[in-house]
Amino acid sequence: MPAAAIHKLTGSQHVAPYLSDYDAACRAFTWESARAQLAGLPGGGLNMGYEALDRQVAAGRGACVAARFIDRQWRHSDLTYADLLESCSRFGNLLQSLGVARGECVATLLGRSPELFTVVLGTVRAGRVCSSLFFAFGPEPLKTRLQLGRARVLVTSDELYRRKVAPIRAALPDLQHVLLVREANAGELPAGTADLAQLLGASGAQCAPAPTRDAEVALLHFTSGTTGKPKGVTLTHAAVIAQHATAKLVLDLHPQETYWCTADPGWVTGIAYGVIGPLTRGARMIIDREEFEPQRWYRILAEERVNVWYTAPTAIRMLMKAGTALARARSYPELRLMLSVGEPLNAEAVLWGTEVFGIPFHDTWWQTESGAIMIANFYACDVLPGAMGRAIPGVEIRVVRRGAGGRLEVIESPEEVGEIALRPGWPSMFSAYLGDEQRYRAAFIDGWYLAGDLARRDRAGYFWFVGRADDVIKSAGHLISPFEIESCLMSHAAVAQVGVIGVPDPIAGQAVKAFVELKDGVAQSEELRRSLMAHARRLLGAAVAPREIAFSAALPRTRSGKIMRRLLRARELGLPEGDLSTLEAGT
Numbered sequence: 374m375p376a377a378a379i380h381k382l383t384g385s386q387h388v389a390p391y392l393s394d395y396d397a398a399c400r401a402f403t404w405e406s407a408r409a410q411l412a413g414l415p416g417g418g419l420n421m422g423y424e425a426l427d428r429q430v431a432a433g434r435g436a437c438v439a440a441r442f443i444d445r446q447w448r449h450s451d452l453t454y455a456d457l458l459e460s461c462s463r464f465g466n467l468l469q470s471l472g473v474a475r476g477e478c479v480a481t482l483l484g485r486s487p488e489l490f491t492v493v494l495g496t497v498r499a500g501r502v503c504s505s506l507f508f509a510f511g512p513e514p515l516k517t518r519l520q521l522g523r524a525r526v527l528v529t530s531d532e533l534y535r536r537k538v539a540p541i542r543a544a545l546p547d548l549q550h551v552l553l554v555r556e557a558n559a560g561e562l563p564a565g566t567a568d569l570a571q572l573l574g575a576s577g578a579q580c581a582p583a584p585t586r587d588a589e590v591a592l593l594h595f596t597s598g599t600t601g602k603p604k605g606v607t608l609t610h611a612a613v614i615a616q617h618a619t620a621k622l623v624l625d626l627h628p629q630e631t632y633w634c635t636a637d638p639g640w641v642t643g644i645a646y647g648v649i650g651p652l653t654r655g656a657r658m659i660i661d662r663e664e665f666e667p668q669r670w671y672r673i674l675a676e677e678r679v680n681v682w683y684t685a686p687t688a689i690r691m692l693m694k695a696g697t698a699l700a701r702a703r704s705y706p707e708l709r710l711m712l713s714v715g716e717p718l719n720a721e722a723v724l725w726g727t728e729v730f731g732i733p734f735h736d737t738w739w740q741t742e743s744g745a746i747m748i749a750n751f752y753a754c755d756v757l758p759g760a761m762g763r764a765i766p767g768v769e770i771r772v773v774r775r776g777a778g779g780r781l782e783v784i785e786s787p788e789e790v791g792e793i794a795l796r797p798g799w800p801s802m803f804s805a806y807l808g809d810e811q812r813y814r815a816a817f818i819d820g821w822y823l824a825g826d827l828a829r830r831d832r833a834g835y836f837w838f839v840g841r842a843d844d845v846i847k848s849a850g851h852l853i854s855p856f857e858i859e860s861c862l863m864s865h866a867a868v869a870q871v872g873v874i875g876v877p878d879p880i881a882g883q884a885v886k887a888f889v890e891l892k893d894g895v896a897q898s899e900e901l902r903r904s905l906m907a908h909a910r911r912l913l914g915a916a917v918a919p920r921e922i923a924f925s926a927a928l929p930r931t932r933s934g935k936i937m938r939r940l941l942r943a944r945e946l947g948l949p950e951g952d953l954s955t956l957e958a959g960t
């Protein structure tokens with residue numbers, strides 16, 4: 374039985390919500406009117422960076438704070454909309470002078486910093502394509518992604534360059550410029566790099582936005598599949614229409630409200646709702662440059678008077694673990710909306726929010742491919758603890774099954790589990806899997822985009838998450854490909870076969886576990902296990918490497934030689950083994 378709905382007393386909220394009647398909002402909504410809420414480029418066309426910055430400055434918000442950065446020593450530095458517009462203009466001129474062409478890729482490997490904003494917004498504003506990479510990736514995942522994106526420019530720090538990029542630089546022939554964000558006492562520039570601050574200083578402060586069209590690619594995000602290389606998901610400038618609309622209707626962001634998104638910029642949430650969406654709403658963003666720490670987080674919520682907070686289940690579970698007393702040591706009178714994304718948000722976490730903050734967490738669901746929030750518990754609507762919420766206005770979402778003859782059928786029964794399917798036509802829908810037309814086409818069947826997630830849809834239209842339809846792992850909100858980890862372990866001299874699965878973890882949701890079959894004649898030992906672990910951490914980065922490695926005499930595989938991760942998982946968790954007709958005997 375799901376927990377009872379939490380009824381929202383809209384009359385008592387101090388800000389009138391943008392969406393107060395869900396059905397009426399759905400009826401009234403059109404994507405044309407959503408686009409009309411943006412400025413559009415003076416000569417026609419649409420540009421994400423222009424909507425986030427120029428439009429705000431033109432509306433008189435130039436002197437308003439766009440982003441407040443808080444560092445480890447609790448020092449604050451504020452950037453206004455006008456500051457950001459200037460630094461982005463400089464960056465646009467810099468790209469021009471470096472000879473980076475329209476549509477070419479500029480990658481970042483940065484934490485949450487002012488430079489990240491300059492590079493992401495400056496790149497898309499200049500009509501180049503920005504790819505923001507996860508700073509905790511090791512050299513291998515970085516190499517794959519920089520190669521796939523054919524990045525011409527990379528912006529990173531001295532330290533990340535030295536540890537992760539210098540060792541793979543020779544394998545990146547397209548990468549012509551590495552620009553470093555330098556500490557004051559960084560010393561000599563490493564060979565083949567340049568100083569970003571110096572170049573920006575020497576670039577002009579005026580730069581017109583590129584005349585981009587709606588369908589032109591602006592962002593490249595990498596996401597994981599179960600097989601093959603990571604998928605390069607491209608989002609066009611039109612994505613800003615949906616990111617703006619959802620920042621308004623779901624995050625309910627009002628101009629100059631204080632907003633805190635805790636997502637890392639290396640993943641889609643950190644860009645869509647950590648940079649673009651909130652700026653198009655004229656918000657005042659809080660940017661914590663540090664990593665998670667419960668006391669620090671409560672201090673930010675309280676002292677910075679956060680109004681709207683977008684975070685993730687792993688962080689919420691860690692806060693719950695740190696204890697209610699810590700949360701209650703401060704008060705949060707300004708906090709009016711808390712949201713979550715990225716992994717299943719259990720009902721207990723929603724209720725804990727109500728207990729501690731007096732308001733529930735509002736779950737939201739979406740994917741890199743959807744480019745914007747697609748399912749949400751809306752601010753003014755009842756929250757069903759454990760449910761992901763309802764489809765946003767303007768998008769038709771159902772659960773489907775494969776019926777007779779393989780055709781997709783929409784499931785009407787609220788009990789039956791099916792795959793989440795979205796009807797194409799919303800503006801932030803991904804425009805390609807970079808260089809993989811076939812994979813892109815395979816994501817659409819019978820006029821639906823299939824998300825790869827299993828869910829139920831109840832009579833009121835709320836979606837209840839059930840699981841992934843594939844083997845992809847979500848650990849601490851990071852989407853991890855078992856294939857990428859398997860490939861890395863396979864490159865160790867002692868390894869014959871590898872199978873990687875996600876196992877339940879009370880905090881991270883899932884943890885990565887690798888099962889390794891050794892080559893003939895290689896003996897299992899604790900030392901070898903440690904060597905495998907070190908190998909994985911060095912190449913993949915600690916955030917992606919397996920947490921556990923187990924030896925297996927013979928991994929279960931099909932007669933065609935494919936490792937059966939499904940069976941590994943069933944055996945590990947003591948679940949029914951299911952159909953074994955393709956299993957190779959003796960494995």
Ligand code: 6R9
Pocket residue numbers: 596640641642713714715716717718736737738739740741742761824825826838841847850851852
């Ligand atoms: C934004 C983002 C997408 C996958 C998605 C699903 C999982 C996202 C969720 C959720 C349960 C939620 N996911 N939101 N699972 N409840 N509210 O996370 O994008 O990194 O592409 O991951 O994350 O499995 O398919 P991405």
